[in-house]
């Protein structure tokens with residue numbers, strides 16, 4: 001409690017915007033050129049839910065990032081207009097505002113840039129350009145008034161559309177989980193005995209905390225870096241170099257990275273390499289936050305692990321589904337067999353279930 005009063009005072013002293021900040025989370029970073037206002041957030045909310053910004057008029061951001069599914073779609077890989085299937089799992093939008101980069105491969109630096117891609121991706125919104133969005137806005141009964149009020153313009157641009165959506169997303173923030181109440185709220189009863197053992201394993205024998213970071217006063221559960229933990233490796237096996245050079249050929253010919261990686265399964269597996277072109281980044285993906293992980297199944301960039309038990313088994317096997325599977329030469333050195341007992345695996349899973357915020361706990365399977 002005292003800590004949040006303190007932060008609020010610090011924010012006021014420095015004349016920054018004060019955004020309500022749940023237990024366990026730092027202040028939401030707000031870009032200087034896109035301040036939060038109630039009107040802009042409301043506009044972003046409407047845009048986020050507008051299905052007309054897609055080729056079949058049926059797909060909005062909320063189709064794949066639905067509040068009632070923990071701001072995901074609970075599918076292995078997402079389905080866009082006309083049911084077209086992509087290659088990747090939809091990450092939650094909850095707390096995406098804290099991420100230093102957006103997407104599994106970090107190809108966009110911020111929410112503003114991120115929000116421009118889905119409507120024109122051939123397996124998501126399916127529009128040929130952003131123009132149809134601006135046309136819908138122009139003819140709508142409410143949008144022109146709203147954009148005028150928020151941005152003072154008569155002619156709306158995609159810049160403003162993306163700013164409003166990003167502002168709305170910066171309100172989709174959730175902390176205050178049982179873990180936060182235990183760790184930062186001073187409530188020793190917020191975790192049960194198994195979850196307390198799980199937290200210790202998370203920090204020690206499980207080695208999870210080296211990437212899914214917990215800090216002194218807050219926890220985002222991500223280091224905002226990219227690692228190859230061994231997911232999807234079989235799809236690239238022994239073809240890494242060939243796939244990488246085919247990808248570079250397409251990219252340098254002018255193909256958009258988001259189109260290539262979301263439409264071609266093997267290229268999707270290149271991960272961070274698609275952005276940096278650094279061969280040591282082949283198969284490396286952004287460390288996910290683990291907040292609300294119990295409601296955002298299935299897991300990993302390809303949605304290949306169905307349950308938290310599967311995830312813990314995968315790590316326990318040294319980044320392999322079966323401990324007889326081969327290990328990729330590109331795999332992070334931080335991933336190795338853990339030797340967890342059956343009880344320890346259960347404790348770790350129970351700990352992960354303590355990361356659910358109260359407003360999403362009704363979505364968790366018991």
Ligand code: HEC
Pocket residue numbers: 048059060061062063064065078079080081086088089090091092093096099101102103104105111114115116118119123124125165261262
């Ligand atoms: C057809 C399903 C679909 C639609 C529609 C869609 N998304 Fe996504 N979203 C995804 C998938 C899949 C990814 C991961 C893609 C990748 O990493 O290459 C993603 C990634 C994201 C991320 C990155 C989160 C992170 O942790 O990196 C954000 C934020 C996001 N989407 C917001 C939006 C917004 C805003 C819209 C509407 C403008 C939208 N999405 C429309 C499926 C969708």
Ligand code: HEC
Pocket residue numbers: 091202206207208209210211212226227228229230231284285286287288289290293296298299300301302311312315316332334335348
């Ligand atoms: C070397 C860094 C690293 C370590 C150590 C690590 N993780 Fe991860 N974790 C990642 C990365 C990177 C991803 C995304 C990987 C992907 O999709 O290819 C991830 C994904 C996950 C996911 C799925 C997230 C989602 O939204 O789909 C869970 C759950 C998870 N990790 C839990 C754990 C647990 C539990 C441990 C300890 C046993 C652990 N991690 C150790 C880096 C790490």
